Amino acid sequence: MGYHLDFASVLTGQHLSWLVRGIAVTAExxxxxxxxxxGLAVILVLIRMSGLRPAEWFVGLYVEYHxxxxxxxxxxxxxxxxxxxxxxxxxxxxxxxxxxxxxAIIALGLCFSAxxxxxxxxxxRAIPKTQFEAGRVLGLSYLGTMxxxxxxxxxxxxxxxxxNYSLLLFKxxxxxxxxxxxxxxxxxxxxxxxxxxxxxxxxxxxxIYLSISFLIMWVGERFERRAPAH
Amino acid sequence: xWDIMRDQGVLLLIGQYPNGPLGGLxxxxxxxxxxxxxSFPCAILLALGRISPYRAFRSISSAIVQTMRGTPLxxxxxxxxxxxxxxxxxxVSGFTTMVGALVIYESSYLAEVLRSGIEALPKGQVExxxxxxxxxxRTNYLIILPQxxxxxxxSLLGQxxxxxxxxxxxxxxxxxxxxxxxxxxxxxxxTKPVQVFSILAITYFLLCSSLTQTARWLxxxxxxxxxxQVGRVVKVMPLPEPAP
Amino acid sequence: MIRFEKVSKxxxxxxxxxxxxxxxxxxxMVVLCGPSGSGKTTLIRTVNRLEPIEQGRITVNGxxxxxxxxxxxxxxxxxxFVFQQFNLFPHMTVLQNIIFGPMKIRGMAQKLAIxxxxxxxxxxxxxxxxxxxxxxxxGGQAQRVAxxxxxxxxxxxxxxxxxxxxxxxxxxxEVLSVMKGLTREGMTMMCVTHEMGFAREVADQVWFxxxxxxxxxxxxxxxxxxxxxxxxQRFLTDLAH
Numbered sequence: 031m032g033y034h035l036d037f038a039s040v041l042t043g044q045h046l047s048w049l050v051r052g053i054a055v056t057a058e059x060x061x062x063x064x065x066x067x068x069g070l071a072v073i074l075v076l077i078r079m080s081g082l083r084p085a086e087w088f089v090g091l092y093v094e095y096h097x098x099x100x101x102x103x104x105x106x107x108x109x110x111x112x113x114x115x116x117x118x119x120x121x122x123x124x125x126x127x128x129x130x131x132x133x134a135i136i137a138l139g140l141c142f143s144a145x146x147x148x149x150x151x152x153x154x155r156a157i158p159k160t161q162f163e164a165g166r167v168l169g170l171s172y173l174g175t176m177x178x179x180x181x182x183x184x185x186x187x188x189x190x191x192x193x194n195y196s197l198l199l200f201k202x203x204x205x206x207x208x209x210x211x212x213x214x215x216x217x218x219x220x221x222x223x224x225x226x227x228x229x230x231x232x233x234x235x236x237x238i239y240l241s242i243s244f245l246i247m248w249v250g251e252r253f254e255r256r257a258p259a260h
Numbered sequence: 261x262w263d264i265m266r267d268q269g270v271l272l273l274i275g276q277y278p279n280g281p282l283g284g285l286x287x288x289x290x291x292x293x294x295x296x297x298x299s300f301p302c303a304i305l306l307a308l309g310r311i312s313p314y315r316a317f318r319s320i321s322s323a324i325v326q327t328m329r330g331t332p333l334x335x336x337x338x339x340x341x342x343x344x345x346x347x348x349x350x351x352v353s354g355f356t357t358m359v360g361a362l363v364i365y366e367s368s369y370l371a372e373v374l375r376s377g378i379e380a381l382p383k384g385q386v387e388x389x390x391x392x393x394x395x396x397x398r399t400n401y402l403i404i405l406p407q408x409x410x411x412x413x414x415s416l417l418g419q420x421x422x423x424x425x426x427x428x429x430x431x432x433x434x435x436x437x438x439x440x441x442x443x444x445x446x447x448x449x450x451t452k453p454v455q456v457f458s459i460l461a462i463t464y465f466l467l468c469s470s471l472t473q474t475a476r477w478l479x480x481x482x483x484x485x486x487x488x489q490v491g492r493v494v495k496v497m498p499l500p501e502p503a504p
Numbered sequence: 505m506i507r508f509e510k511v512s513k514x515x516x517x518x519x520x521x522x523x524x525x526x527x528x529x530x531x532x533m534v535v536l537c538g539p540s541g542s543g544k545t546t547l548i549r550t551v552n553r554l555e556p557i558e559q560g561r562i563t564v565n566g567x568x569x570x571x572x573x574x575x576x577x578x579x580x581x582x583x584x585f586v587f588q589q590f591n592l593f594p595h596m597t598v599l600q601n602i603i604f605g606p607m608k609i610r611g612m613a614q615k616l617a618i619x620x621x622x623x624x625x626x627x628x629x630x631x632x633x634x635x636x637x638x639x640x641x642x643g644g645q646a647q648r649v650a651x652x653x654x655x656x657x658x659x660x661x662x663x664x665x666x667x668x669x670x671x672x673x674x675x676x677x678e679v680l681s682v683m684k685g686l687t688r689e690g691m692t693m694m695c696v697t698h699e700m701g702f703a704r705e706v707a708d709q710v711w712f713x714x715x716x717x718x719x720x721x722x723x724x725x726x727x728x729x730x731x732x733x734x735x736x737q738r739f740l741t742d743l744a745h
Binding site: 094095097098099100101102103104106107110111114115197201202203204205207208215218219228229232235236239240243244247 | 326327329330331332333334335338339342343421424425426428429431432439443446453454456457458460461464465468469472
């Protein structure tokens with residue numbers, strides 16, 4: 031084939047800075063989305079347990095929507111359709127900032143909040159009611175019981191799926207490239223277009239994704255082992 | 261919205277066929293079915309490899325599965341896009357590229373579903389079969405896999421839903437599946453993104469949620485049937501929510 | 505028929521079996537008893553290589569079970585094994601469970617296999633359940649089907665690993681009576697069990713095991729009335745309470 035591997039052109043100079051930018055944006059996107067997802071997930075679970083029928087129904091629909099519509103479609107919807115629905119002031123405000131990134135964070139965050147809320151919900155449901163009664167009998171309030179007895183146990187039980195969803199969230203950050211976010215995959219394609227070193231570029235990108243993924247998996251395993259659910 | 265569906269419905273449904281390759285929603289479903297069908301044998305081999313008594317097979321299978329678990333599907337699609345033609349020897353269509361990527365990626369995920377199904381079976385099943393004198397391969401083929409496949413049917417269906425959602429990534433490499441078709445319609449109409457993308461989202465929603473509901477119903481049926489088993493407490497496989 | 509020569513088995517520092525020397529003659533019914541952890545289940549599972557051994561030799565009908573040359577599948581097809589948890593194949597009917605071995609392993613024609621299976625089902629009293637799935641059987645019925653499944657391969661020897669321990673008390677009798685019938689027919693059998701009344705009635709030999717060794721070997725009448733070894737004595741008195 032006469033093809034000479036050339037990692038240097040990919041890993042130096044301008045291309046290196048593109049790569050670094052891609053990693054930074056991926057990190058920014060992943061972390062912001064994760065915080066949004068987890069925060070929303072907790073709120074969703076609390077709403078669902080409130081006992082109000084319409085609230086439960088709403089959360090149910092929210093979860094079903096985000097689990098059954100492809101994430102890419104959700105991203106496209108947020109980017110192309112939602113601006114039409116927003117008041118003009120909001121659209122201007124968003125466009126002054128990094129609109130692609132903002133919508134990507136929203137889409138990724140909302141989608142995974144649905145999955146995470148379900149994981150938390152199973153975690154809470156797995157705790158026998160007697161635990162709750164034990165807390166109340168000691169004199170703890172509802173919130174106190176939740177805080178000191180129920181939620182810590184629920185988090186331990188939900189840890190494995192939550193770690194899994196965190197990993198998926200990170201991987202799916204790559205979808206943001208479809209709307210022009212300069213995350214790692216997007217930057218890789220830029221470098222590839224510039225150097226034609228397809229194999230080298232994608233190898234580097236794959237290695238980076240794998241490293242971070244394994245890191246997430248490793249952290250997850252450590253967390254699970256230190257907090258075993260029984 | 262109805263007028264869009266009326267005017268552009270055919271485009272959304274089957275793309276530019278017969279003036280071009282088959283596209284739209286039909287292409288999405290076709291991609292998903294092909295993806296599932298072709299990954300299946302690979303998934304079975306990977307799953308058996310993961311629990312093989314031989315260390316070499318275990319290591320290789322685990323390496324493959326863990327690599328896919330840590331790589332974004334989009335990246336696998338790009339790999340497939342650039343290197344499948346090299347491997348095959350001539351140019352391949354976007355459709356084929358997608359099928360290839362889906363097979364490579366999903367084999368690992370399906371393998372994990374199968375593996376947990378196999379491991380959930382009582383060890384006595386293998387022992388009973390081997391005690392009769394049945395060989396390793398025939399034990400897997402006649403005793404283990406039939407049971408594992410039946411027990412994991414809900415999870416497998418859930419994984420199929422994931423595959424359907426994953427076909428939407430074909431948009432990024434201009435494969436004419438449903439999402440791409442909708443984007444094309446949007447670029448033609450320009451002023452109705454809300455309607456177009458709503459149709460897109462709602463259709464996926466109807467398709468996927470009906471399959472997910474079926475999977476849940478199946479899970480209930482299987483749990484009830486298996487709970488009547490003599491002599492052992494059966495662990496019902498929890499239905500993992502399909503990943504995006 | 506079955507010969508154990510200096511059989512030892514260990515995991516790391518734990519010795520599961522230590523220098524077991526014994527044999528089961530053709531037509532004999534040997535009962536293995538002893539406290540839990542004594543190695544009796546391990547010993548019976550070494551006969552068809554469900555457990556490998558680290559040292560020694562086990563031969564069935566003269567053939568070494570662990571020699572690399574022997575085909576383990578062929579060997580196993582000539583050794584019947586009945587499990588504590590029955591282990592019937594849940595995705596097949598009772599009849600299919602029984603014809604499976606003869607058809608898939610011996611290559612028997614379906615009609616012949618079905619005839620044979622029905623004969624065996626009749627023998628264990630379950631012909632009416634031929635088309636039923638295992639999940640619909642009681643424990644005692646399932647175990648009787650398991651015995652029929654083992655018999656369908658026409659093995660010269662049958663091994664039983666605590667066949668009644670997983671059963672509710674009222675179903676133990678029906679399984680034991682099938683086993684008694686087999687001993688009357690002269691089948692070579694090894695059985696791990698806690699059912700001492702059964703052992704006293706039909707065993708030719710009782711082997712008492714403790715901590716991986718056979719401590720005492722005697723005819724049931726001798727063993728139950730005058731156990732020699734101290735631990736055997738303690739075992740029998742514990743059982744009586």
